[in-house]
Amino acid sequence: MLEFNATLLAQVVHFLILLIFLRLVAYKPLTKLLSDRQKLIADSISAAEQERQQAEQLRAELEAELRRAREQAQDIVQKAAKAGEEQAAVIIENAKNEAKRLKDAALVDIQRERDKAVAELREQAATLAILVAGKIIEQKLDDQIQHRMVQDFVKEAEELLC
Numbered sequence: 001m002l003e004f005n006a007t008l009l010a011q012v013v014h015f016l017i018l019l020i021f022l023r024l025v026a027y028k029p030l031t032k033l034l035s036d037r038q039k040l041i042a043d044s045i046s047a048a049e050q051e052r053q054q055a056e057q058l059r060a061e062l063e064a065e066l067r068r069a070r071e072q073a074q075d076i077v078q079k080a081a082k083a084g085e086e087q088a089a090v091i092i093e094n095a096k097n098e099a100k101r102l103k104d105a106a107l108v109d110i111q112r113e114r115d116k117a118v119a120e121l122r123e124q125a126a127t128l129a130i131l132v133a134g135k136i137i138e139q140k141l142d143d144q145i146q147h148r149m150v151q152d153f154v155k156e157a158e159e160l161l162c
Helices: 006-137 143-161
Strands: none
Touching (some): 006 143
């Protein structure tokens, strides 16, 4: 049958002592190290997930802010375009008013020059008429007669011109 060997018994005892020693010395610290490592990894994953969520939230906020900034920029551009159009309309209106004023002033100047030319023409015509009349009647007219004749001639010339 089986023979009993003392060496085998010593090896089994040594093996059991080694197991107890490893359990006390190595297994508990090793399991503690592994559980600490597992907890660290779980915490890191949790922290990474939180940071990812925060980054996602920040990205959404930044996109919303960018969208608002674009809308504000569009509003500013539209307001500037509207203000430019209004300013252009004001400038055009001012230019029209200035052109009308210049035209009216030019018409007044033209009327004044016309009246002046008509007056000069009347005077020259009166002088010429007096000279012609003086030659016709071959007499010299005194100032009173000359003045009355000029007035009569001017009235007749006005009636003809107007």
